[in-house]
Structures are given as structure tokens and as C-alpha cells.
Amino acid sequence: MQSLRSWSIAAPGILWLTALGCTRPAPPPPSTTIQMLAVPKLPLDPSDELWKKTPEYSAALIPQDLVDPRLMQPSTSSLRIRALTEGSHVAFRMEWTDETENNRSTPNEFGDGCAVQMPSKVKPTIPAPQMGEPGRPVQITFWNAAWQAVAEGRGDTLQDLYPRANVDHYPFQAAALKPDSPEQSEMAKRYSPARAAGNPMSRPPGAPVQDLQAEGPGSLSSLPHTTSKGSGRRIEHGWAVVITRELPAGMNEQPQGQVAFAVWDGAHEEVGARKMRTAWIPLVRPEKP
Amino acid sequence: MALVRNWQIGREMSYWYPENRPKKQFAAVFDINKCIACQTCTLACKTTWTSGKGQEYMLWNNVESKPYGCYPLGWDVKLLNRLGAQEWDKASYSGQTIFEAAPAGERVLGWRPGERDYAYPNVGEDDCAGSVEKGASLQVPHLIWFFYLARICNHCTYPACLASCPRGSIYKRQEDGIVLVDQSRCRGYRECTRGCPYKKVFFNPLTGTSEKCIACFPKIEQGQQPQCFVNCIGKIRLAGWISKPDQARPENPLDFLVHIKKVALPLFPQFGLEPNVYYIPPIHAPKSFLHQLFGPAATEAVKTYQAAHSDADLAGLLSLFGCTQQVVPAWKRDGDFIVGLTDDAKEIVRVPFREPVHIAAPFDDKHQVARVNCP
Numbered sequence: 001m002q003s004l005r006s007w008s009i010a011a012p013g014i015l016w017l018t019a020l021g022c023t024r025p026a027p028p029p030p031s032t033t034i035q036m037l038a039v040p041k042l043p044l045d046p047s048d049e050l051w052k053k054t055p056e057y058s059a060a061l062i063p064q065d066l067v068d069p070r071l072m073q074p075s076t077s078s079l080r081i082r083a084l085t086e087g088s089h090v091a092f093r094m095e096w097t098d099e100t101e102n103n104r105s106t107p108n109e110f111g112d113g114c115a116v117q118m119p120s121k122v123k124p125t126i127p128a129p130q131m132g133e134p135g136r137p138v139q140i141t142f143w144n145a146a147w148q149a150v151a152e153g154r155g156d157t158l159q160d161l162y163p164r165a166n167v168d169h170y171p172f173q174a175a176a177l178k179p180d181s182p183e184q185s186e187m188a189k190r191y192s193p194a195r196a197a198g199n200p201m202s203r204p205p206g207a208p209v210q211d212l213q214a215e216g217p218g219s220l221s222s223l224p225h226t227t228s229k230g231s232g233r234r235i236e237h238g239w240a241v242v243i244t245r246e247l248p249a250g251m252n253e254q255p256q257g258q259v260a261f262a263v264w265d266g267a268h269e270e271v272g273a274r275k276m277r278t279a280w281i282p283l284v285r286p287e288k289p
Numbered sequence: 290m291a292l293v294r295n296w297q298i299g300r301e302m303s304y305w306y307p308e309n310r311p312k313k314q315f316a317a318v319f320d321i322n323k324c325i326a327c328q329t330c331t332l333a334c335k336t337t338w339t340s341g342k343g344q345e346y347m348l349w350n351n352v353e354s355k356p357y358g359c360y361p362l363g364w365d366v367k368l369l370n371r372l373g374a375q376e377w378d379k380a381s382y383s384g385q386t387i388f389e390a391a392p393a394g395e396r397v398l399g400w401r402p403g404e405r406d407y408a409y410p411n412v413g414e415d416d417c418a419g420s421v422e423k424g425a426s427l428q429v430p431h432l433i434w435f436f437y438l439a440r441i442c443n444h445c446t447y448p449a450c451l452a453s454c455p456r457g458s459i460y461k462r463q464e465d466g467i468v469l470v471d472q473s474r475c476r477g478y479r480e481c482t483r484g485c486p487y488k489k490v491f492f493n494p495l496t497g498t499s500e501k502c503i504a505c506f507p508k509i510e511q512g513q514q515p516q517c518f519v520n521c522i523g524k525i526r527l528a529g530w531i532s533k534p535d536q537a538r539p540e541n542p543l544d545f546l547v548h549i550k551k552v553a554l555p556l557f558p559q560f561g562l563e564p565n566v567y568y569i570p571p572i573h574a575p576k577s578f579l580h581q582l583f584g585p586a587a588t589e590a591v592k593t594y595q596a597a598h599s600d601a602d603l604a605g606l607l608s609l610f611g612c613t614q615q616v617v618p619a620w621k622r623d624g625d626f627i628v629g630l631t632d633d634a635k636e637i638v639r640v641p642f643r644e645p646v647h648i649a650a651p652f653d654d655k656h657q658v659a660r661v662n663c664p
């Protein structure tokens with residue numbers, strides 16, 4: 001169990017209002033809190049005009065160094081964050097520098113990614129920042145550039161990943177099976193073990209994000225349904241990603257909640273436990289008008 | 290890290306989890322001397338398990354020509370280079386295993402193959418170790434040599450794939466020691482493809498999870514040998530159950546070959562995984578190469594194999610390979626026959642020690658025709 005104070009960031013906070021799209025100044029020093037701005041409707045597009053009017057905060061990223069495998073070489077150093085709420089949901093716009101776009105997931109290529117983590121329930125005592133702890137679960141929404149590419153229309157065949165690949169035949173292409181018939185998809189599934197097992201990793205349902213929960217490192221599991229939304233876009237020198245998700249239970253009873261972020265750089269072979277992450281950052285409700 | 294006993298390296302070693310041996314351990318003996326690289330095993334596996342989308346490049350079973358063949362590219366030499374020169378002290382390995390040599394922040398010493406590494410499954414096929422010089426003669430070991438190494442997952446006692454997974458998505462079944470990737474839990478981190486030194490876990494880019502040889506567990510559960518065993522043209526393979534050396538039973542064919550005759554040896558025991566596919570080394574390859582692959586016991590194993598003609602039990606048991614679909618948990622020699630038995634001593638198969646030979650007369654009197662076998 002940790003007190004709220006001990007997980008907060010000690011550095012002084014500066015609230016930034018920066019016009020999007022202009023030449024970016026160096027990231028602001030890490031912020032002590034992130035305050036959500038109240039809006040009637042949450043935007044999903046990272047380039048929505050509304051974001052320009054939203055205060056920008058910054059968080060320092062540190063390597064995951066609690067459990068093996070660790071990230072031994074720090075990569076992405078900081079993250080710019082903006083937060084909006086319409087009362088029940090929060091939208092985070094995350095932006096970070098990453099010169100290489102990695103949106104493929106193959107034997108040794110990894111998609112760029114980011115994640116938002118919040119305690120499953122906001123209480124005065126808060127879970128450990130590295131994926132929670134037994135009895136103190138956290139909820140995580142994960143965005144991945146490979147899923148974004150699929151959401152934007154990349155197909156589900158080998159040729160979509162390797163355009164010059166040639167495959168003679170798959171068992172589900174047998175002449176006896178009518179193309180696109182339920183029998184054929186049933187057969188195709190049989191030759192696709194993770195899909196047959198219902199693993200949500202095996203084919204995201206069109207969305208580039210996944211809702212998960214964890215009670216400590218290694219315990220991450222997908223929630224039965226992903227209700228969060230996400231959208232990522234390449235910007236000059238990096239990524240801008242919006243994740244909108246439900247605010248955790250208890251958020252309205254406590255003066256503030258917590259949020260933590262993580263970033264994966266695919267070019268750096270970052271995946272799973274090999275990631276850059278922030279500490280908990282207090283997430284403050286909008287000021288009452 | 291825990292301290293565990295690894296009998297193949299004759300000492301205790303560090304492993305990510307405490308020792309937890311299954312009730313029974315699936316194991317196999319492959320007689321390298323008999324393999325003809327027909328790849329029927331590869332095809333038997335491919336058509337059974339990996340003909341789906343995203344599995345195109347996967348070969349859970351592959352057969353490569355040593356010394357130059359390797360799938361994926363350089364799977365063995367890349368790790369040997371990383372591990373550096375290591376020593377055996379007689380039967381005890383004094384060097385570092387891949388668990389002990391793990392760099393800071395890693396669970397094992399490993400590397401992850403990329404697309405290019407999977408692009409040449411036939412590299413080095415039938416390539417000799419050198420060129421035939423003038424004046425060369427045939428002797429054993431051969432001056433110029435190559436041999437075929439058939440490889441599947443070793444269903445290791447200390448799997449590096451399992452140790453590498455931060456999510457615990459890989460498990461070893463208590464009932465048979467088969468190592469599996471839980472397809473509903475895997476999140477495709479590819480730590481296992483990095484960690485397995487034998488490179489027998491593969492990432493499926495279309496499902497986003499890792500997949501590996503499952504030892505045809507649905508067949509094993511019914512007492513049958515896996516597909517690559519029963520389809521083997523060279524009859525080089527025998528599946529069964531292996532005991533710990535101090536519990537070896539001579540009536541168990543695997544125990545007899547591995548622990549009692551010590552004619553079959555694990556592949557790269559020095560990596561520390563206690564792999565459970567045991568190879569009868571090729572008699573014609575140089576000693577130093579066999580030592581690197583199978584440890585210092587290789588020389589004795591070759592001698593034992595070469596002397597098998599005067600060891601009725603050993604020669605007899607070798608003829609049981611590839612003679613039945615069923616797993617043979619016990620065996621006995623009955624005069625000129627080798628008998629495969631079930632656990633409760635019921636006969637599964639009876640194989641003559643020597644195949645009966647019938648010589649036909651060159652001329653068939655009845656049909657008034659010469660028996661010739663050429664046009």
C-alpha cells in the first residue's frame with residue numbers, strides 16, 4: 001500500500017498551452033498533476049481543434065526496471081499529455097517523439113504503442129504504479145500502431161504484410177468449401193489457434209485499442225469487452241494518440257484520481273515488459289464553473 | 290532464480306523457477322545414422338499443424354544438414370558465439386548455461402531471429418564440411434562429412450521459452466511434460482522466440498501470438514506416437530517416456546538407450562535446458578564436432594553404437610524404431626524377436642531381430658521367365 005504523496009511526482013508543475021502543429025518547443029518540465037478540462041463531447045481525432053485549447057502537461061518516462069525482462073536502454077524520454085472529460089469519460093491526447101513509424105508485428109518487428117493506466121477504483125490508498133498489485137487492480141487501455149494500421153484497412157492476409165509472398169493453398173480453400181461460407185470460416189479458424197481460443201490479441205475487433213486489467217506485473221488480462229476508443233496519427237517526428245475511456249469508479253468521490261502512462265518504441269524492440277513508463281500522476285477533476 | 294538439478298550437465302544450475310518435474314516426461318530417441326533427409330517428417334508436421342495463415346514459414350519439425358545447415362539461419366552458432374568458449378570437466382559442465390549467462394535485466398541469454406533468418410530453410414543442404422582432396426580415402430570418421438539433424442521441440446525439463454515469458458503463458462504439462470503456449474493467454478511479446486536456444490517457438494504475425502510444436506499431444510493422449518515419428522521413412526525415431534537417471538528401468542526403451550547404454554545424447558546439453566530429444570550421434574563425423582553438439586559422452590556413444598552388432602539387446606531394440614504407431618513404454622527380447630509391450634506387459638508389436646531374407650532363383654521355371662530387375 002502506498003500513500004498518494006509517495007507516488008506523486010515531486011517536480012514543480014507548469015501548465016502549458018501550446019498551439020498544435022507549430023514548431024514544438026522542448027517539452028515542458030514534468031507536471032505534478034494533470035487537470036482535465038470539461039467539454040460537452042470528447043474528440044477522438046488527435047488533430048481535433050479542441051486539443052489546441054486544452055492545457056498540455058508533460059511526464060518524464062523511465063525504463064521499466066522492476067521485473068525481468070527489463071528495459072536496459074532508456075528510449076523515449078517524455079510524453080506530452082492533454083486531458084478532457086465530459087463527466088463520465090476521459091480523453092487523453094498523448095504525444096511523443098519517435099522518428100520511426102513501426103506498425104508491423106512480425107517475428108522481429110514490433111508496433112509502436114502507448115497505454116493509459118488508472119486504478120480500477122479511486123481510493124485514498126493507491127495501487128503500485130507498475131501494473132497494480134494483488135487486491136489493488138488497475139485498468140489499462142493499450143493502443144498499438146499495428147492495430148491502428150488494421151483499423152485503417154490493412155488486410156488480414158500474409159500478402160498484406162509481405163506483398164510478394166506466394167502461398168499455394170490453405171486447407172480452408174478446399175474446393176468443397178464455398179468461399180465466405182460459415183463452413184469455410186469455421187475451417188479457417190481451426191487453423192488459427194489463437195483465434196479459435198478467442199484470444200483478443202489475435203484480431204482486434206477493428207479498434208486500435210484494447211481494455212485490460214492487472215494486479216501486478218505478469219498478471220495483465222483482457223477485459224471481456226473493450227469499451228474504450230482510440231486513434232493514433234503520425235505527426236512530424238512522432239505520434240499523437242487519443243485514448244478515451246470511462247473514468248474509474250470513485251473518481252467523483254475523491255478529490256483526485258491517478259493516471260500513469262507507458263510508451264513502447266517498436267524500432268527499439270520494445271514490447272510487453274520492455275517499455276518506458278511514468279509514475280502515477282494525480283488526475284484532477286475540472287474546476288467547477 | 291532457483292537452484293535445480295540438471296543431470297545432463299552433472300550439476301546443479303540456476304533456473305527461473307524451482308525444480309518441478311512432471312509425473313511423466315515425453316522423450317524421444319533419434320538415430321542420426323539412419324536419417325536420409327527425405328523431409329517426410331517435416332511435411333507430416335506441416336500438413337497436420339501449420340498450414341494456416343501466419344504459419345507459412347513455421348517448421349516445427351525441420352531437418353538440416355550439419356555442419357552448414359541451420360533453420361533459422363545460424364540458430365546454433367549465433368548462440369554459441371554469444372556464450373563464448375566454455376568447458377566440460379569430464380561429465381560435469383564447468384561452463385555457464387544460458388540461464389547463468391543471462392545479462393542484467395534478462396532471464397536467459399538469447400537472441401531473436403528475424404524474417405531473413407527464416408528465409409532459407411534449406412541452407413547448407415547436402416553441403417560437405419570441406420572439399421574432397423586428391424588422394425582422399427574413405428575412413429571412419431570421414432575426412433569429408435555431413436549428416437542430417439532432424440529437430441523438433443525438445444520439451445525441455447527446464448524450458449527457456451517458459452522461463453522467458455513474463456506472463457507465464459507457456460506451461461509444462463504435469464501428465465506428460467509436453468511444453469505448450471497457452472493460445473488464450475499469449476500476448477505475442479516474442480520473449481520465447483528470443484529465449485529458446487533451439488528456436489522452436491514461432492511468432493504468428495496474423496494472430497499475434499507465438500506457436501510451437503505440441504508433440505502431437507492429442508495422439509500422445511491416446512498412446513500414439515507423433516506424426517513426425519510414425520511417418521519417418523528412415524525409421525529413425527522412437528517416442529516414449531524418460532526417467533531420471535537414478536530411476537532408470539531397463540525395460541523402458543528410452544531409459545535403456547539413454548541411461549543404461551548411454552548411446553543417445555541430448556543436443557547442446559551445455560545450454561542447460563535438459564532437452565528430451567536424445568540423438569544417437571553419427572559415427573562418421575569428427576569427435577570435436579560431436580562433442581560440441583552432444584557433450585563429451587559422444588565418443589563413447591559412437592563406440593557403443595558401432596559395437597551394437599555384438600549386443601543383441603541394443604541391436605534388437607534399435608530395430609523396434611518405426612515399427613508401430615503406438616508409444617512403446619516397455620520392451621523385452623524374446624529369442625530372435627524384440628517385443629514392444631504396454632505398461633501392463635501386453636504385447637503391442639513383435640519384430641524379428643533380423644528381417645527374413647528370401648533369395649529367388651534367377652529363372653522362374655513355372656512361368657518360364659528370367660527374373661531380372663533391369664530392363
Ligand code: SF4
Nearest residue numbers: 442443445449450485
Ligand atoms: S526446445 Fe525451445 S520451445 Fe521447446 S521446450 Fe525447449 S525451450 Fe521451449
Ligand code: SF4
Nearest residue numbers: 324327328330521523
Ligand atoms: S522422415 Fe525420418 S528419415 Fe526422413 S528426414 Fe525425417 S527424420 Fe529423416
